[in-house]
Amino acid sequence: MRFFSYILGLALVLLGIYFLGKNVIFTTQAYPWWRGIAADLSVISLCIGVFALVFLPSPMKPLGWVAVAFGIVCVFASSRAVLNPTSMWQFFVALTAMGFGYKMLTGRSRPYY
Numbered sequence: 001m002r003f004f005s006y007i008l009g010l011a012l013v014l015l016g017i018y019f020l021g022k023n024v025i026f027t028t029q030a031y032p033w034w035r036g037i038a039a040d041l042s043v044i045s046l047c048i049g050v051f052a053l054v055f056l057p058s059p060m061k062p063l064g065w066v067a068v069a070f071g072i073v074c075v076f077a078s079s080r081a082v083l084n085p086t087s088m089w090q091f092f093v094a095l096t097a098m099g100f101g102y103k104m105l106t107g108r109s110r111p112y113y
Helices: 002-021 033-055 058-078 088-106
Strands: 024-026 081-083
Touching: 002 088, 033 058
Parallel strands: none
Antiparallel strands: 024 081
16 A cells, blocks of 8 residues: 555656746757856756755765755856746645655655654
């Protein structure tokens, strides 16, 4: 039963990310040289950060968060992230799915007594 709860939780988290992520568009065009480097750095930094958060031991997790933050800064520096409008209903469904999915993944759905 725990396995099905884990799979359903993972599916809900991914569904919530999909609902929010389908309104974010990343574009690339021929711009000055530094914008291309910022886009490359953002992808590489985000990949390194996620890898560090998932696979490295706990004392090394802050390094992963620094890499993720640097990647996000590089996305905004390259100015190529386009945010489309999101309806309140779509935002509510995405946050609800991610919240319940996280609770199912971590097994913290029961109250502590």
